Amino acid sequence: xxxxxxxxxxxxxxxxxxxxxxxxxxxxxxxxxxxxxxxxxxxxxxxxxxxxxxxxxxxxxxxxxxxxxxxxxxxxxxxxxxxxxxxxxxxxxxxxxxxxxxxxxxxxxxxxxxxxxxxxxxxxxxxxxxxxxxxxxxxxxxxxxxxxxxxxxxxxxxxxxxxxxxxxxxxxxxxxxxxxxxxxxxxxxxxxxxxxxxxxxxxxxxxxxxxxxxxxxxxxxxxxxxxxxxxxxxxxxxxxxxxxxxxxxxxxxxxxxxxxxxxxxxxxxxxxxxxxxxxxxxxxxxxxxxxxxxxxxxxxxxxxxxxxxxxxxxxxxxxxxxxxxxxxxxxxxxxxxxxxxxxxxxxxxxxxxxxxxxxxxxxxxxxxxxxxxxxxxxxxxxxxxxxxxxxxxxxxxxxxxxxxxxxxxxxxxxxxxxxxxxxxxxxxxxxxxxxxxxxxxxxxxxxxxxxxxxxxxxxxxxxxxxxxxxxxxxxxxxxxxxxxxxxxxxxxxxxxxxxxxxxxxxxxxxxxxxxxxxxxxxxxxxxxxxxxxxxxxxxxxxxxxxxxxxxxxxxxxxxxxxxxxxxxxxxxxxxxxxxxxxxxxxxxxxxxxxxxxxxxxxxxxxxxxxxxxxxxxxxxxxxxxxxx
Numbered sequence: 240x241x242x243x244x245x246x247x248x249x250x251x252x253x254x255x256x257x258x259x260x261x262x263x264x265x266x267x268x269x270x271x272x273x274x275x276x277x278x279x280x281x282x283x284x285x286x287x288x289x290x291x292x293x294x295x296x297x298x299x300x301x302x303x304x305x306x307x308x309x310x311x312x313x314x315x316x317x318x319x320x321x322x323x324x325x326x327x328x329x330x331x332x333x334x335x336x337x338x339x340x341x342x343x344x345x346x347x348x349x350x351x352x353x354x355x356x357x358x359x360x361x362x363x364x365x366x367x368x369x370x371x372x373x374x375x376x377x378x379x380x381x382x383x384x385x386x387x388x389x390x391x392x393x394x395x396x397x398x399x400x401x402x403x404x405x406x407x408x409x410x411x412x413x414x415x416x417x418x419x420x421x422x423x424x425x426x427x428x429x430x431x432x433x434x435x436x437x438x439x440x441x442x443x444x445x446x447x448x449x450x451x452x453x454x455x456x457x458x459x460x461x462x463x464x465x466x467x468x469x470x471x472x473x474x475x476x477x478x479x480x481x482x483x484x485x486x487x488x489x490x491x492x493x494x495x496x497x498x499x500x501x502x503x504x505x506x507x508x509x510x511x512x513x514x515x516x517x518x519x520x521x522x523x524x525x526x527x528x529x530x531x532x533x534x535x536x537x538x539x540x541x542x543x544x545x546x547x548x549x550x551x552x553x554x555x556x557x558x559x560x561x562x563x564x565x566x567x568x569x570x571x572x573x574x575x576x577x578x579x580x581x582x583x584x585x586x587x588x589x590x591x592x593x594x595x596x597x598x599x600x601x602x603x604x605x606x607x608x609x610x611x612x613x614x615x616x617x618x619x620x621x622x623x624x625x626x627x628x629x630x631x632x633x634x635x636x637x638x639x640x641x642x643x644x645x646x647x648x649x650x651x652x653x654x655x656x657x658x659x660x661x662x663x664x665x666x667x668x669x670x671x672x673x674x675x676x677x678x679x680x681x682x683x684x685x686x687x688x689x690x691x692x693x694x695x696x697x698x699x700x701x702x703x704x705x706x707x708x709x710x711x712x713x714x715x716x717x718x719x720x721x722x723x724x725x726x727x728x729x730x731x732x733x734x735x736x737x738x739x740x741x742x743x744x745x746x747x748x749x750x751x752x753x754x755x756x757x758x759x760x761x762x763x764x765x766x767x768x769x770x771x772x773x774x775x776x777x778x779x780x781x782x783x784x785x786x787x788x789x790x791x792x793x794x795x796x797x798x799x800x801x802x803x804x805x806x807x808x809x810x811x812x813x814x815x816x817x818x819x820x821x822x823x824x825x826x827x828x829x830x831x832x833x834x835x836x837x838x839x840x841x842x843x844x845x846x847x848x849x850x851x852x853x854x855x856x857x858x859x860x861x862x863x864x865x866x867x
Contacts (some may be wrong), residue, residue, distance in 0.1 A: 240298060243270075243273075244273055244277060245302065247269055247270035248274070248277075248298065248299060248302045249306065250270075251269075251274060251292075252299075252302060252306060254267070256337065256350075259337075261291060261350065262283070262289055262292070263280075263290050264288055264289060265289075265290060268280075268290065271290065275290070278293060278298075279292070279293055279296045279298060279299045280293065281293055292350075294349065294352060294353040295353045295396050296353070297357070300353045300354050300356070300357035301357065303353075303354050303357070304357055304358070304361070307325075307329050310329060310332055311329055313325075315361070317362060318362075318367075319359070319362060319369070319372055320386070320387060322362065323355055323387055323393075324386045326355055326386070329351070330346065330347045330348070330351060333347055334346055334347075352389075352393060353396060355393040355396070356395075356396025357396075357400075359401075360397050360400045360401065363397075363401055363402060369397060369401065370407070373390065374411075376390060377391075377415065377418065391423045392423060394423075395423045395427040398411075398427060399427070399431055399435040399438060404441075405438065405441040405444070409442060409457075412424045412427070412457055413457075416454045416456075416457065425456065425457070425460045428442075428457050428460035428464065429461070429463050429494075430464060431461065432461075432467070433468060439461060439464060439465060440465070442461055443458065443461045443462065443465060446458040446461065447476075455487045456487065458487070459487045459491050462476075463491060463494045466491075466496075471502075477491040477492065478509075481509065485518065489509075489518070489521035489525060490521075490524075492509060492525050492528070493521070493525045493527070494528070495528070497529060497534060499534070500534055503529060503534050503535065506529060507539070507543075509525065510522045510526060510546070516553045516555065517558070519550040519553060519558050520561035520562055520564070523547050523550065523561075523566065524565050524568075526543040526544075526546060527565060527566070527568065527569040529543050530543050530544070530572060531570055540572075544579065547562065547579060548578070551579075551582045551583055551586045556587050556589070559586055560587070560589065563580065563583040566579050566583075567598070567599060570599070573600050573602055576600075577605040580592075580596060580609075591625070593626060593628070593629055594625075594628045595628070596629070597632060597633070598629075600633075601636070601637060602637070603637055603640050603641045604640070604644060606630070606633060606644075607648075609626075611648075618658075623662065623664075626662075627665045630665045630671075631665060631666070631667070634666075642673055643677075645659055645662055645671075645673055646675075646683070649678060649686045649687045650682070650683055651682050651683070656865050657690050657694055657862070657865065659690060660690045663704070664701075669700060670697075670700050673704060674707070675687050675704060675705065675708050676707055676708065676710065676711070681713040681715060681716060684708055684711055684716040685716055685719055687708070688705065688719055688720050689723070691704075691705045692724070693861070693862070693865060695847070695848045695851050696846060696847050696848060696851075697846060698727065698731075698732060698736065698739075698848070699736075706740065706743050706744075708720050709721075709750075717753070724740065725757045725759070728757055728760045728761050728764065729760040729761070729763060730849065730850055731848045731849040731850055732846060732848075732849065733761065733764055733849075734761065735846065737757060737761045740757060
């Protein structure tokens with residue numbers, strides 16, 4: 240590495256520290272061509288103008304190692320734990336330099352993981368037994384210092400550059416796989432070819448010659464990495480492996496990069512050759528790989544989707560579920576994946592699949608198309624629960640489009656009843672904070688007011704969203720909103736709702752005018768309540784007072800006997816309560832113990848429309864008739 244290259248690397252490190260980014264546009268950096276040639280940066284195929292930092296680059300971390308010692312002001316010790324603690328100290332220095340609050344965790348962790356791997360390389364050169372240290376702390380049950388968190392990641396970053404031979408590395412990987420932890424091992428196997436081609440070849444040779452391989456999946460991932468880096472002769476080897484070990488053979492063909500038309504058609508013929516239902520999921524994985532290949536024609540892609548769709552004619556629901564699970568992981572082609580989902584639902588009616596299916600979608604229109612279809616077909620009171628996770632996914636990933644989809648449901652032409660409010664109520668503990676002012680027509684806003692005010696519960700949560708329509712440009716909407724809120728105050732929520740509304744309004748003239756009819760409704764309610772309370776003929780507290788007193792006296796007598804009987808039993812709650820003292824009204828103490836513990840408060844609030852229990856049959860009928 241010459242001085243010019245070192246200068247470019249050091250300036251890149253500074254840029255990374257300042258921005259906390261690992262992806263940059265070409266114009267942001269100096270010496271891009273040199274840094275790409277040194278394998279410190281790589282081009283992203285999806286966005287050609289975007290470059291990504293190779294955080295495991297040996298040269299990058301070599302420069303970072305020297306810079307870290309300069310920033311910290313001392314050399315890294317010949318000890319794994321203390322060296323890793325120093326890296327965490329470097330992160331704190333960087334946070335101070337870049338005005339990041341101390342309680343912000345992981346600001347530079349993605350960048351410094353590679354440095355920790357390089358430190359292990361340096362320590363091994365100095366005689367430290369890295370593998371022995373790793374074996375001692377391996378496994379989720381082992382406790383160790385915080386700065387050794389995710390040591391697995393650092394270890395497998397170090398392994399390609401270690402001095403270990405293929406047999407020792409295979410033994411380490413087998414031991415990790417024996418414990419059921421496959422993520423880092425298999426990633427290491429697949430990426431090893433790019434980091435150390437010689438070691439990858441040796442490992443593959445040693446593994447393939449073993450008569451009884453403990454974990455064939457390791458060999459498969461090695462083979463995928465080698466094939467993707469130009470060693471295409473492995474293809475024919477796995478064509479034979481398909482016959483003896485179909486699981487690993489198909490795993491290979493579902494993961495390789497399809498880089499020529501010849502490979503494309505060979506892989507497809509393998510899928511055509513197999514017919515057993517048990518292989519449907521593995522065939523789906525391979526078809527997904529063909530679908531994602533840029534070499535695949537539209538005709539071939541359509542053929543692949545048609546083939547996957549045919550798998551849903553299988554006899555087993557478990558097989559159908561395995562197929563749709565594999566479909567989830569196909570990148571892009573959302574229209575086709577949605578059609579496959581519909582085929583699966585028609586086959587199984589297993590709506591639980593929706594918990595995860597849409598998590599790799601970008602466009603929320605498919606989800607809302609399905610929700611509307613289900614609403615028109617058959618919609619139950621709790622049907623929305625099947626869609627909640629998908630709705631929240633799109634709300635967090637594509638807010639604008641998701642909000643537009645929800646708002647469009649208020650169009651009266653769709654006749655969707657309270658469905659849009661059900662969707663809004665899917666938030667974690669609170670409604671989705673949708674902006675009703677974005678409704679672009681008078682009719683949609685009127686419909687929104689009607690839906691919100693008819694919704695049977697949680698009006699206290701919905702009012703902050705609904706009240707914004709008092710600023711609607713349509714006078715009819717403002718008038719209708721006032722009338723509906725006044726009706727709710729009179730019929731259902733009374734003083735609670737009135738106070739909730741007043742807390743959201745200002746003291747402006749417009750808000751006072753808006754509040755006037757609502758206040759009048761509350762006054763009328765209080766007058767009616769006062770008038771009714773003066774009539775004793777139908778008041779059970781008055782005309783059945785003696786009977787009620789007799790009932791409660793007998794009830795209290797029986798309860799006292801029961802409490803006395805239970806309280807004598809040791810270990811019961813009441814026995815515990817007898818020996819518990821409430822101290823000063825906000826803490827409690829158990830007899831025989833010194834410590835005094837604070838009382839906790841548990842509170843839950845749920846506003847229910849009074850119409851729902853005053854006349855439940857009528858209320859239920861109104862809900863069912865609404866938009867039906």
